[in-house]
Amino acid sequence: MTQARPGARRLALAPALLLALSAGAASAQTEGEAPLSAIDWLSQSLVAPPAAPAPQPPEAGRTGPGSGAVPGETPVADSATVPDVSTRSLGAPSPDGVGLLGPRITGLPGDLWSASDAAQLITLIRALDTQQTPAMQELTRLLMLAEAQPPLGASGEASFLLARTDRLLDMGALQEAQAMLEQVGLDTPEVTRRWFDIALLTGTEDAACAAMLEQASLSPTLPTRIFCLAREGDWPAAAVTLNSATALGTLDPEIEDLLHRFLDDNMHEGAEPLRDPSRPSPLVFRMREAIGEALPSRTLPLAFAQADLRDTNPWRVQIEAAERLVRAGGLDPAVLFALYGDHAPAASGGVWDRAAAIQALEAALRAGPPAAGTAPEGGTTATLDEALPPAWEAMEQAGLQVPFARHYAQALLDRPLEGETAALAQRIALLSPLYETAARGLDDPLAAGIAAGETAGIEPADPREAALAAAFADHPVPEPLQALVEAGKPGEAMLRAIATFDQGVSAEPQALADALALLRSLGLEDIARRAALQVLLLDRPA
Known part of the structure; x- marks a missing residue:
């Protein structure tokens, strides 16, 4: 194998490389066109701790009690306000080194990040294109999940860890992001609010609310507290909290209206439907779902699609969500191909055609090749020659060729195919990890x-x-x-x-x-x- 020769000669950098090497230049979309990043749609589920007031200089000529200064003595604090600080046990590892996959699994070095500046890495991670080829999606995901020594400038604030989990959230990989956050504990507002939002989108909000209300160091916002009190079954406390906030005028009117409907939807029978928010948070998304005015996830950031995978949603909604997540590398393709076979298609076109094509392919693979001179069993099951081209065309139209190849390459290579079907199966397998086997005789x-x-x-x-x-x-x-x-x-x-x-x-x-x-x-x-x-x-x- 011929390897590239590092540093063999000085190159004139391609324009694209110059763009990629500049901070933040990897994203070519305008702000209005780019998908919302996790930092834009996360709920503000916690009240930020109050900042310590700036020390006030003593009045001229005054000393003694209340003056803030005593001649000849070391200055002391003139306020009992606790400043907003983060703490970490002496000798404890930095949360920025946390990962789910160790060096033995990833094959990446343990000093992957240690010589780089954390702020620079965060900029590069946030600037990555969200529309990547599947192999680059895989590499991005691997880097985000890698356990390694923290970068320079890492601190107890876990900023580098948060940037990695935000990238996972933007890919729709909620379970992995949740596991990363749980390794460091719910010690900071930024970690906790991400963890809480993941729980909202994955249907585990009851446990998250219990933790939110029990942990004294956390201060949920009023909407979060009201929602969690209701989820905990304490409806009277939730109603009192909401009514008090209403009397004081401390809530956004749209959130206030949503909360009233969430606590007692019967009071609003016949009322006009709520206006769809431009940037709903997971908390709003879940409450809208609870009152029967669910927001379609297909227009929202990818992480919201995870909520549509639940069995309570219609089959078509589950498939559409799984397709989005698989395209972004946030879901195992096996989940999608299993969903395609769950029910008989109810109509034709779009999702239904893809489900029908995959079901026909699965039936052909199960039936195997017919004996010479005979028709397939029952005379109704398509042969692989008949089923593979439409299934592949359906995947091309949906942009799911590589996930399809990963899922079916081995089964196709195991079949004694001929002619155009063999050529198509070989092309498909070249897009899978079995590319070396597929390339024989190509x-x-x-x-x-x-x-x-x-x-x-x-x-x-x-x-x-x-x-x-x-x-x-x-x-x-x-x-x-x-x-x-x-x-x-x-x-x-x-x-x-x-x-x-x-x-x-x-x-x-x-x-x-x-x-x-x-x-x-x-x-x-x-x-x-x-x-x-x-x-x-x-x-x-x-």
Whole structure:
């Protein structure tokens, strides 16, 4: 295998790489077009602790009690207000090093972040594109879940951990984000409010409310306290709290109206439906659901789709939510393909056609090939030759080709297929982790070369193919990325390479070679090959 040669020569950086290396430049969307980040839609479920007042200078000529200064004595505090501070046991590990996957599982070094500045890493994580190729989604998720030494500037505030969990929330990976937060405990408002919102979206709010009301160090906002009192069964206390807040005028009118309906919806029979908020929080989302005025999750940030996976929702809603989450890398594809088979499609078009196509494919796989000269059992089950093309077309229309390939590649490779069906199955398997097996006998030099990690001598057809071929030949790692690696900052280099790759997909092909060369030099060969195959094959007509 030919590896890229780090630092072989100075390169003129591609425009996309220059963008990716600048702070915050990886996001090419305008503020109005970009999906809301987790930091924009999280509930303000806790009251921020009051800040300590600034010390006041003593009045001129005054000393003694109340003056704030005594001649000849060390100054003392002139206020008993407790300042807003965070605490951590001496010798306790920084929460910023927390992860769910250790180095032995990830294959990443334990000093992944330790030489990088925490603020810089946070900027890079927040700037990552939300529309990534599946292989880059996987790498992003791996980096967010990795257990490693904390970066420079890490503190008890867990800012770097929060940035990673926010990225997981934006991908829809709520369970992983929740597990990360629970490792550090509910000691800070920023950790707790994320944990509480995850509970709201996953249907575990009763346990979250119990913890919120029992922990003396937490101060829920009035809407949160009222909601939790009701969930705990203390409706009288919830009503008294709401009525008091109403009398004092301390609640936003729309939240106040929603809370009144939540506590006693019968009082508002015949009332006009509530206006849909532009940025509903998980708390608003759950209360709207409880009063029978649920908000559609498809127009909301991806994390809200997790709430639609519950069995209480219609089958179609569950499928649509699962499709969104799988596309973003936030849900195991097996969940989606199991959902497709739960019921008989009720109509045609869209979701129903995809469910019908997958059900036909599953039936064909179970039936196996018919004996020579016979029809399939019962004469109604489609053969694999008949079922695979429509299933693949349905996945292409939904942007689910790679999840489909991951789920069905092994089953397809195990079948003795021929002709066009065999060629299609081979193409599908090339988009799966079984790409090396699928590439055997492949009549596509570039795809076969990428699958093998060796593309020297292959003639590309266009600039994008040329960049992909160069990455697996002798393309050197760009000097700025190599300098990060040599400075002991592999994690930062990977984040920048992900941003560079994303820019290469959408704009400058040369950036593809730059990013892939860096990943290969760090031993991420499998991810590099799968990313390159995805770019190559998903951009081609079938």
